[in-house]
Amino acid sequence: MNISIEKKKSDCDxxxxxxxxxxxxxxTGLSAGKVDVYYYRGFRSDASLVPPIRQTASIFKQPVTVYxxxxxxxxxxxxQGTQEKPKQLFWEKxxxxxxxxxxxxxxxxxxxxKYIKPLGPYTSDATTIQSLATALxxxxxxxxxxxxSKQTIMENPGVFLNPEQPLIAAVTITKDDLRRQEERxxxxxLRLQEALATA
Amino acid sequence: MNISIEKKKSDCDxxxxxxxxxxxxxxTGLSAGKVDVYYYRGFRSDASLVPPIRQTASIFKQPVTVYxxxxxxxxxxxxQGTQEKPKQLFWEKxxxxxxxxxxxxxxxxxxxxKYIKPLGPYTSDATTIQSLATALxxxxxxxxxxxxSKQTIMENPGVFLNPEQPLIAAVTITKDDLRRQEERxxxxxLRLQEALATA
DNA sequence: CGGAGTGTCGAA
DNA sequence: TTCGACACTCCG
Numbered sequence: 001m002n003i004s005i006e007k008k009k010s011d012c013d014x015x016x017x018x019x020x021x022x023x024x025x026x027x028t029g030l031s032a033g034k035v036d037v038y039y040y041r042g043f044r045s046d047a048s049l050v051p052p053i054r055q056t057a058s059i060f061k062q063p064v065t066v067y068x069x070x071x072x073x074x075x076x077x078x079x080q081g082t083q084e085k086p087k088q089l090f091w092e093k094x095x096x097x098x099x100x101x102x103x104x105x106x107x108x109x110x111x112x113x114k115y116i117k118p119l120g121p122y123t124s125d126a127t128t129i130q131s132l133a134t135a136l137x138x139x140x141x142x143x144x145x146x147x148x149s150k151q152t153i154m155e156n157p158g159v160f161l162n163p164e165q166p167l168i169a170a171v172t173i174t175k176d177d178l179r180r181q182e183e184r185x186x187x188x189x190l191r192l193q194e195a196l197a198t199a
Numbered sequence: 200m201n202i203s204i205e206k207k208k209s210d211c212d213x214x215x216x217x218x219x220x221x222x223x224x225x226x227t228g229l230s231a232g233k234v235d236v237y238y239y240r241g242f243r244s245d246a247s248l249v250p251p252i253r254q255t256a257s258i259f260k261q262p263v264t265v266y267x268x269x270x271x272x273x274x275x276x277x278x279q280g281t282q283e284k285p286k287q288l289f290w291e292k293x294x295x296x297x298x299x300x301x302x303x304x305x306x307x308x309x310x311x312x313k314y315i316k317p318l319g320p321y322t323s324d325a326t327t328i329q330s331l332a333t334a335l336x337x338x339x340x341x342x343x344x345x346x347x348s349k350q351t352i353m354e355n356p357g358v359f360l361n362p363e364q365p366l367i368a369a370v371t372i373t374k375d376d377l378r379r380q381e382e383r384x385x386x387x388x389l390r391l392q393e394a395l396a397t398a
Numbered sequence: 399c400g401g402a403g404t405g406t407c408g409a410a
Numbered sequence: 411t412t413c414g415a416c417a418c419t420c421c422g
Contacts, residue, residue, distance in 0.1 A: 024402095024403085026403070027403090028403090028404080029405075030404080030405070032404090036403080
């Protein structure tokens with residue numbers, strides 16, 4: 001039985017969202033009894049769906065040949081076995097410029113709806129869409145966008161960027177948005193009904 | 200061309216005889232520029248004649264089936280390709296109790312001359328003789344015995360024991376000793392001469 | 399060379 | 411004296 005009052009791990013209201021505080025008591029030496037405090041992010045999402053993924057635009061995981069635990073990790077990314085492979089900051093930037101194309105050239109250009117505001121250092125909406133699509137596919141939590149202020153996040157993204165959320169400003173969904181979406185679904189169902197009837 | 204000012208290897212007066220100090224600068228990573236210091240013995244004798252040998256009383260090398268580079272080595276035993284397989288401290292102790300025997304029992308008991316003083320943790324003169332015989336057979340340098348003080352050596356044999364020398368106190372050879380040995384040789388030659396004459 | 403853990407020292 | 415901050419050691 002492992003009685004351990006020496007390790008205390010806790011979320012902490014004073015910390016940015018997703019960060020945790022751990023207190024470790026020194027066990028030996030002159031400074032035994034001293035408490036060292038470590039801060040690190042602890043996230044828990046589906047570990048089978050997080051990077052590294054192949055560096056293509058696909059949001060679906062594709063296995064890579066060698067998949068090891070990251071070796072060159074920093075202190076705050078370590079701690080406890082359940083720790084996750086860290087995401088690279090603004091990793092989506094590596095996907096920039098990738099587009100689907102065929103013999104006739106680029107296909108499938110996209111654009112963002114007005115209410116989605118890009119937040120990262122990205123030059124094209126396509127990258128923002130990739131970030132959003134990845135979050136929708138990977139995350140087990142609701143997608144809200146970044147809830148911190150744009151200034152705070154961009155000044156110190158290592159701390160204030162929430163890696164679980166896509167690089168868009170927080171999106172507010174209004175009752176009007178819900179109503180419009182319901183109408184869209186309704187129309188689609190009607191068209192499907194007609195199509196099945198004439199088949 | 201390999202310009203390396205990062206490796207500095209030197210004997211050091213503060214170190215026991217035969218030890219060397221090497222400074223290696225870390226070239227990459229977070230700790231680039233940091234200096235690691237390694238201490239190791241650098242000796243060079245005939246590598247084909249050093250342990251491990253079969254664990255018999257024979258002082259002659261007999262090949263063993265598997266002969267790998269030692270894996271569980273300490274840092275100080277590593278370094279540079281010419282480094283030698285480390286001797287186990289007081290390895291001669293493993294030979295203790297081995298004696299030649301025939302159907303009539305043990306043969307060939309031995310004893311040490313007075314001027315040879317055992318130095319190790321050995322219980323029988325036979326082991327000391329094995330140590331001495333191995334040194335005489337293996338070493339490319341003169342056999343002097345241990346030149347450090349008995350107390351220093353036994354308190355920290357890992358550092359102060361000279362593995363190139365047998366576990367006997369330093370032996371002083373006097374002019375008298377040489378004269379007696381010359382007489383012995385002389386007598387032996389005379390007897391050989393007589394034996395050949397009467398054959 | 400990295401990482402966990404301890405030592406050390408100045409400021410509060 | 412306690413509390414950071416970070417230098418350092420030891421080991422894999």
